Amino acid sequence: MLDILVAGGGYTGLSVAVSIKKAAPHLNIMVVDGAPDGAWQKDGRASAIAAAASRLLDALGVWSEILPKAQPINSMVITDSRTADPVRPVFLTFDGNVADGEPFAHMVPNPAMVGPLIEMAKSLGVELRYSTTVDGFRSGPGSVNAHLSSGETLAARLLVACDGVKSKLREIAGIKTVNFDYGQSGIVTTVEHERPHGGVAEEHFLPAGPFAILPLPDNRSSLVWTERTHDADRLVASDDLVFEEELERRFGHKLGTLKVVSGRRAFPLGLTLARAFVAERFALAGDAAHGIHPISGQGLNLGFKDVAALAETIVDADRLGLDIGSLAVLERYQSWRRFDTFRMGVTTDVLNRLFSNDITPIRVARDFGLGLVERMPTLKSFFIRQAAGVSSEGNPKLLQGVLP
Template sequence: MRDMLVVGAGYVGLSAAVAVKQAAPHLDIAVVEAAPAGVWQKDMRASAIIAAATRMLEVFGMWGDIEPDAQPITKMIVTDSKTSDPVRPVFLTFDGEVEDGRPFAHMIPNVVLVRALRGACERLGIDIHHGFSATGLSIADTHATVTASDGSVQETRLVVACDGVRSHLRDLAGIKTVSWDYGQSGIVTTVEHERPHHGCAEEHFLPSGPFAILPLKGNRSSLVWTEPTPEANRLVASDDLIFEEELERRFGHKLGALKVVGDKRAFPLGLTLARAFVAPRVALAGDAAHGIHPISGQGLNLGFKDVAALAETVVEADRLGLDIGSINILERYQAWRRFDTFRMGVTTDVLNRLFSNDLAPLRIARDFGLGIVDRLPGLKSFFVGQAAGTTAKDNPRLLAGQTI
């Protein structure tokens, strides 16, 4: 029987396995996922990783492998306009550093991050099993049994569900969710441009939804482009010439000619919050616990916060000789993470509703608010620290750059 079984081999699942195994090498930990081996190598997207999460990656000993491919975000600007406006006034700017030499976030290609985490799993002796599609879950007093579609089983003291926003394991554990659809989809792709971005990220609030330009290494940027779902599907299905023409209307010309160099994909956007983060012998982490709008760029980073809190809870319980899968232990993790997640979910929901429209009174009020924040350096520093995850008083040790 294993000590911990992680279901899902994305960034959150792999990080959870590494965090616990590194601090408690004697524990028997494995990761299972439904996807075949090698699928992760086809993911051409990139993710914004906040400063607190890079501290955790440093503790894992993998930041040196990731940093050469990581693009620091040195500045961020926020605009609010119509797509047809000839000029987009800048209402808010943020400097990129939260402390000397540490930007508040980096853009990291997903394949680079997953490769480093898989390498850490290999070094630590964590097995990763592919083609394991969980179809059953039974809970006993001392362990949980997870059954796969091929009839194989895994017995473990603790199951960590990291299998995404449509988590099947969450359903098997009987955990309900609160969710709704925004009627929007996020178009994700990568573009090349003639001129350098100098590490500057941009968020344009347009009536159809936020349009984010996020810098990558070289003269490339990652886009997260929000549109009503029918329009997003139309754009993704269009040829590159039409897509690039629509893209230029939103991106502008300050970085020169644009060319799409990555796959165009659209992801439906909504809010999903689990009513509970734990059940007997089961803990949810990452999108299995919460799926939020990408307007704040915090979705993956919320998952890393889950990992750090869960790992600290599990490791400390193990050191005290306690049962790491007991509901009493897991409820400590839930108490640690639930309020922060709910607060971020509500914040992104309100921001999306506030900015994804063109009502004149709302537009005037939000632009006035952005302008006020831009003129108060102390308030801006507070918001940057919150976004970077470096100022939270209840940060787990890993996010502070400390070992468990």
């Protein structure tokens, strides 16, 4: 019988397996993923890794492999304007360091993160199975029986669902969600530009939604471009000339000529919060537990917080000789993560509603607020430490760079 079966082999699922196996090598852990082996190498996206998450990855022994391919964010600039405005005044700037030599975040191409996690999992003895999904499960007194797409049935003490925001396993477990559709989509692509970005991230608040420019190595930037869903679909389907013209209107010309160097895709944006994170012998982590607006860049980092809390919960219970799949043990994980997730969901929801409009009184009020924060260094420092994930007391050990 397995100790832990993880459904989903992305960075969240792999991090769950590696963090627990590294701290408790005797536990028997398997990860199954529906994608073919090697499909992760074709992922052209990049993710913002907050300082706390990079500490976690360092504790797992993979950050040294990731860092050479990462781009530190040295500073962040926030503007608020209309798309056609010739000048975009800067209302707020953030210095990028939370400590000497430690940026508050790095931009990392997704394959550069997943690859080292896979190699670490293999070296620790975690079994990885690809082209395989958990199609159903039933929890019993001593184990959960998971039915795989291969036709096999596996018994485990705990099933961890990391199968995305539309989690099939969450539905099978009977866990309800709070859902809201923003009527927006996020266009994700990568561009190459003539001049260096200097490690500066920019977020332009435009009436349709935020337009984020996130620096990557080699004079490239990752874009998260929010538009009303019908406009996003039209832009993604348009020819290259139309797409690049609309892109330049929002990106500007200060970095020179732009060239789109990756495919462009649009993802519908909404708020999804699981009403519970656990059931008997079952736990949700990552996007399966929460899907939030990318306005704050915290979606992935919320997943790493789940990883750290779940790993510490399971490892501590195992050391005490407790049943790692029991609801009594898993309640600790739920209480650790549910309020923080709800708070972040509400925060991103409010920010999106506040900034994704062109109502003059609201625009004046929000610009006054941004200008006020710009003039208060202590408050700016508080916000940057919050974004970096290093300010919360009671953080799980992994977010402090220490194995549980």
